[in-house]
Amino acid sequence: MNKPYVRPMTGWWKRDPFFMRYMARELTAFAVGAYAVILCVGVLRLAQGEAAWNGWLAALRSPVSIVLHVVLLVSMVVHAKSWFEIMPKTMPMIHVGGKRLGGQTITRVGWAATLIASLLLLALVWGWR
Amino acid sequence: MAESPKTIDVEVLRYRPEQESEPVWQRFTVPYTDDMSVLQALQQIKDDQDGSLSFRWSCRMAICGSCGMMVNGKPHLSCQTFLRDLLPGPVRIEALAHFPIERDLVVSVDGFVKKLESIKPYIIPKEPRTLAQGEYRQTPAQLEQFEQYSGCINCMLCYSACPQFGLDPTFTGPGVLALLHRYNADSRDGGQAQRMELLGSTEGVWNCTAVGYCSEVCPKGVDPANAVNQNKANSAKDYFLRFLSPRGSKA
Ligand code: SF4
Ligand code: FES
Numbered sequence: 001m002n003k004p005y006v007r008p009m010t011g012w013w014k015r016d017p018f019f020m021r022y023m024a025r026e027l028t029a030f031a032v033g034a035y036a037v038i039l040c041v042g043v044l045r046l047a048q049g050e051a052a053w054n055g056w057l058a059a060l061r062s063p064v065s066i067v068l069h070v071v072l073l074v075s076m077v078v079h080a081k082s083w084f085e086i087m088p089k090t091m092p093m094i095h096v097g098g099k100r101l102g103g104q105t106i107t108r109v110g111w112a113a114t115l116i117a118s119l120l121l122l123a124l125v126w127g128w129r
Numbered sequence: 130m131a132e133s134p135k136t137i138d139v140e141v142l143r144y145r146p147e148q149e150s151e152p153v154w155q156r157f158t159v160p161y162t163d164d165m166s167v168l169q170a171l172q173q174i175k176d177d178q179d180g181s182l183s184f185r186w187s188c189r190m191a192i193c194g195s196c197g198m199m200v201n202g203k204p205h206l207s208c209q210t211f212l213r214d215l216l217p218g219p220v221r222i223e224a225l226a227h228f229p230i231e232r233d234l235v236v237s238v239d240g241f242v243k244k245l246e247s248i249k250p251y252i253i254p255k256e257p258r259t260l261a262q263g264e265y266r267q268t269p270a271q272l273e274q275f276e277q278y279s280g281c282i283n284c285m286l287c288y289s290a291c292p293q294f295g296l297d298p299t300f301t302g303p304g305v306l307a308l309l310h311r312y313n314a315d316s317r318d319g320g321q322a323q324r325m326e327l328l329g330s331t332e333g334v335w336n337c338t339a340v341g342y343c344s345e346v347c348p349k350g351v352d353p354a355n356a357v358n359q360n361k362a363n364s365a366k367d368y369f370l371r372f373l374s375p376r377g378s379k380a
Contacts, residue, residue, distance in 0.1 A: 003146040004229030004237050012292050015202060019292060022340045086341055090358040093274065100273070 025082035031075030084110035134160040137212055139170050141182065142223035144230045152230065155179075156219065159212075167207040167215075167222065168196050171234075184234035191348060194284030198234050199223045204286035204346045227288055227295035241285055244301050247327060248309040253320030271316040278311035278356055280349040287343035287353050293336055300336040301327065303343035303353030310356035313363075329364035337361075 013019040045056035059065060087110050088103030095101065136158050144152040157178055159170045168186055175182045184207075186196040191209040198207050201221050212220065228236035258265075287303040288294050294302045301309075309328060313321045327333050337357045344354040 002231070004231050005144050005146070005152060006229045007152075007226070009292070009295050012295060016342070018290075018342045018345065019340070022342075026338075086339055086354075086358075089339065089341055089344065089352070089354040090361070091355075092359050092362075095270070 028075040028079035031072045138219035140221045161212045163213045167210045183232045194282035197284045204289035225289040244305045252318045255319030265317045275311045275314040286346045290342040290346040307353035307356040334360045
């Protein structure tokens, strides 16, 4: 008698904390997308003239927008963290001075690059005003 | 006076197709010693409590890959998992997740074996070589390119850690794709172009959503997630190079 039993997959992501963290990473991708939309709207408003642009700036300063931005920022940091953690898995072996670069090093280099880029950007924006 | 033997409760997911239409949990109390593995607990049950319990094993030393099962919800080699680390219990044991259960802890491996055959898991020489030409030579750096991926023991734990495979059993999956990469990455091999179609298909690397749990559970440090995901880049490169070279890329 051969009646293999196939188990259902419903609720699979709740079965292991690892899967929950994975789903959180996937969810935070929406935050990245949402922020891209906000910025695109900004460009659009800029093209529509000064009044439209100032309206967009004012909307950004509303309490709702500030709360939203805090949420988006936190999501982005979570996303970046999980992304840098998986980054070593997406790359071929890298050798530096005859030694294979470890996954942790690759993750740290990712963080360092983000930090430097963010600081440069902040310095640029602050210097501009 | 002799100490009374220590015991641990072991819950096993039973499935006897002639008797039940879906799996049921059954609890056993197993006397244990500190050096006993989960596999030995199952053997105690089979020898002394219920001879009908079915499970697979062979080497009892984490090398044959037959004793994989879910222990407390996570994929493990049961011969490599010790009861002393699971105290006080109960220990819950079920068949490897995402595979059809044939009976108790025995799953169907047919699909896995078919996939294994499909990737041409052998070295395809770049050009015919005569005996007089002598052996192939490899530098330590060339060996390192594939050595880690050749450590796979086909235990399928990574498949049980892969929800993508659970949702779509046609996905070639982590272990077999790691083995595919093992041959592609070998400097003696010239079969990459032949393996490219499968690699670049939906059933190949593109079904992977980079959950990454496969590499966590692999008992041999193969890092299948790395093999799969670095080949997404290879597959994309191959796709675009096809527009440049009429015969397709061999890169
Ligand atoms: S890659 Fe690791 S977990 Fe997957 S089958 Fe091979 S040895 Fe087992
Ligand atoms: S019995 Fe061989 S790996 Fe466990």
